[in-house]
Amino acid sequence: MKNIAIIMGGYSSEYKISLISGNVVYQYLDKTKYNGFRIHIFKEKWVYVDENEAEFPIDKNDFSTTANGTKITFDCVFNAIHGTPGEDGLLQAYFDLIGMPQSSCDYYQSALTFNKRDLLSVLKPYGIKSATSYYLNKGDHIDTDEIVKKLGLPCFVKPNKAGSSFGISKVKTANELPIAIEVAYKEDNEIIIESFLDGTEVSVGVINYQGKIIVLPLTEIVSENDFFDYEAKYLGKSQEITPARISEEMTQKVGDIAKRAYEILKMKGFSRSEFIIVDDEPFMLEMNTIPGLTTESLIPQQAKAAGISLEDLFTNAIELSLKN
Numbered sequence: 001m002k003n004i005a006i007i008m009g010g011y012s013s014e015y016k017i018s019l020i021s022g023n024v025v026y027q028y029l030d031k032t033k034y035n036g037f038r039i040h041i042f043k044e045k046w047v048y049v050d051e052n053e054a055e056f057p058i059d060k061n062d063f064s065t066t067a068n069g070t071k072i073t074f075d076c077v078f079n080a081i082h083g084t085p086g087e088d089g090l091l092q093a094y095f096d097l098i099g100m101p102q103s104s105c106d107y108y109q110s111a112l113t114f115n116k117r118d119l120l121s122v123l124k125p126y127g128i129k130s131a132t133s134y135y136l137n138k139g140d141h142i143d144t145d146e147i148v149k150k151l152g153l154p155c156f157v158k159p160n161k162a163g164s165s166f167g168i169s170k171v172k173t174a175n176e177l178p179i180a181i182e183v184a185y186k187e188d189n190e191i192i193i194e195s196f197l198d199g200t201e202v203s204v205g206v207i208n209y210q211g212k213i214i215v216l217p218l219t220e221i222v223s224e225n226d227f228f229d230y231e232a233k234y235l236g237k238s239q240e241i242t243p244a245r246i247s248e249e250m251t252q253k254v255g256d257i258a259k260r261a262y263e264i265l266k267m268k269g270f271s272r273s274e275f276i277i278v279d280d281e282p283f284m285l286e287m288n289t290i291p292g293l294t295t296e297s298l299i300p301q302q303a304k305a306a307g308i309s310l311e312d313l314f315t316n317a318i319e320l321s322l323k324n
Contacts (some may be wrong), residue, residue, distance in 0.1 A: 002034050002075040004318060005048075005063070007091070009040045012083030013166045013187065021293040022080040024300075028310040029078075034318065037065075037072065041081060041091075048072070063100055076321050077102040078314065079269075080293055087290040088114040088161065101321040104269045105289050112265065113287045116160050117192050120284065126264055128257055129283045131194040131276075135160075136181065138189040144177050151195040157181055159188035170196075194285075199278035202244045204258035205291070205302040206271045209316055213262060215255035216302035220244035240298065242305045246277065254282045261287060268324070269317060272299055 006029075008022025009015050022038060029036040038049045039058060046058035048065040056067040064073045077095055079102050085091045086104070089111035095102045104110065113119050120130040134147050147155070157180040159167040167187035169180035184191045201223075205216035222239040244251065258273045261284070272291035275282040291299045295310070303313045 002318070002322070003037060003072065004029065004034045004076050004078055005037050005039045005074040006078045006080060007039045007041050007086060008080045009042050010081040010083050010086050011043050012162065014082040014162075015042070017292060017294070018080055018082045018086070021082070021297070024293050024295060024310070025078055025080050025314055028314055030311050030315050033315065037074070039065075041086070061098075063095070063098060074100065076100070076318055078318060078321075079104040079290055082288075082290050082292065083162065084114075087288070101324060103317040103321045105265075105267050105271075109265050109267055110289055113271075113289050114161050115190075116158065116286050117190070119287060123261055123264065123284065126260065128261060129281060130285070131156075131197050131283055133195070134193040136191040136193065138185055142178060142181060144174050147177060147193055148174050151193060154196045156194045156196065157184050158192050158194065159184045160190035160192045162187040197276040197278050197283050199276045199283075200244075200246060201274065201276050202246065202254055202282075203240075203298045203302075204254055204273045204275065205299045206258050206262040206267070206273070207299075207313075207316075208268060208320055209308070211320070213259060214306075215259050216299070217242050217305040218244040218246070218251055218254060219298050219302060220246065240301065242298075242301050250277060250280065250282075257282055257284070268320070270299060 006022050006025050008018045010018050026036045026038050040047050040049055047055040048058060048067060049055055056065045058065050064071055077100055079086050081087060087110060089107035092107035092110050096107060117135055132151055134150055154170055154172045157169045157171055167184045169183055171177050171180045181191060201221040203219045203221060207214060220241040224238060254275055261273060262271050270291055271287055271289055273287045274285040293300060300310055
């Protein structure tokens with residue numbers, strides 16, 4: 001039996017969602033092959049939490065723990081941390097240094113994909129399109145007229161390195177822009193402002209499944225709110241339709257682009273890319289490398305549509321990590 005450390009929590013606003021994802025992984029882990037251990041990673045503590053909710057500190061020298069006098073070491077880490085430090089490369093680099101297999105992509109890919117503007121810049125020369133954008137760093141002068149002239153209205157203001165739609169605003173008038181920028185700065189010191197793409201939003205899961213890179217059935221996202229924000233994502237304020245109601249040709253086209261991005265970036269593990277299709281042209285918004293794994297999340301929905309159970313999905317991720 002292999003010991004699997006399921007890491008969850010994290011240092012960002014996404015920690016609550018990560019705890020749900022991590023517990024789903026713990027629940028659906030194949031108990032005939034693996035012993036699952038829930039590891040909570042927070043700024044103030046890294047602890048193993050047993051079934052009685054007792055906490056035992058993690059020794060960061062070798063990522064082990066000692067519970068009730070017994071030292072426990074791990075064969076592999078299943079990463080379910082959304083946001084920093086699990087999705088931005090910090091933990092990937094740490095596990096690489098101590099020689100611990102882990103389920104997500106490598107540290108460079110994590111850091112790159114977590115930075116929306118760097119990701120889109122790297123993919124642009126390969127013909128992967130994105131919205132017109134404007135960048136700001138905290139402390140930069142804000143020229144509202146210049147931003148509106150370049151992007152038009154409405155536009156979207158986003159923290160550059162944050163997930164789960166925290167800090168995102170849809171701006172409809174020039175007066176709202178400075179307020180939206182302040183909201184985004186609460187999550188990150190870098191901002192990306194993008195032109196509004198009026199089209200069909202789809203989410204595309206790409207995974208390495210049993211050694212082969214596959215595109216999962218696409219999900220179409222129809223938000224009741226102004227856009228696919230936190231409420232739409234997690235509080236049921238959206239319709240998620242899998243498979244998406246788009247033509248076979250378009251399904252193929254978007255899937256090919258998402259798969260190409262996965263291959264260009266030398267990705268491993270899970271990826272979920274978001275696109276908006278405008279006039280038969282897919283525009284990429286972002287790529288998530290630790291997508292939500294709650295039973296309602298998009299990757300589990302897509303895997304189910306592809307006939308892959310959660311148990312198989314998680315087993316596959318662990319087996320590939322152990323091979324690598």
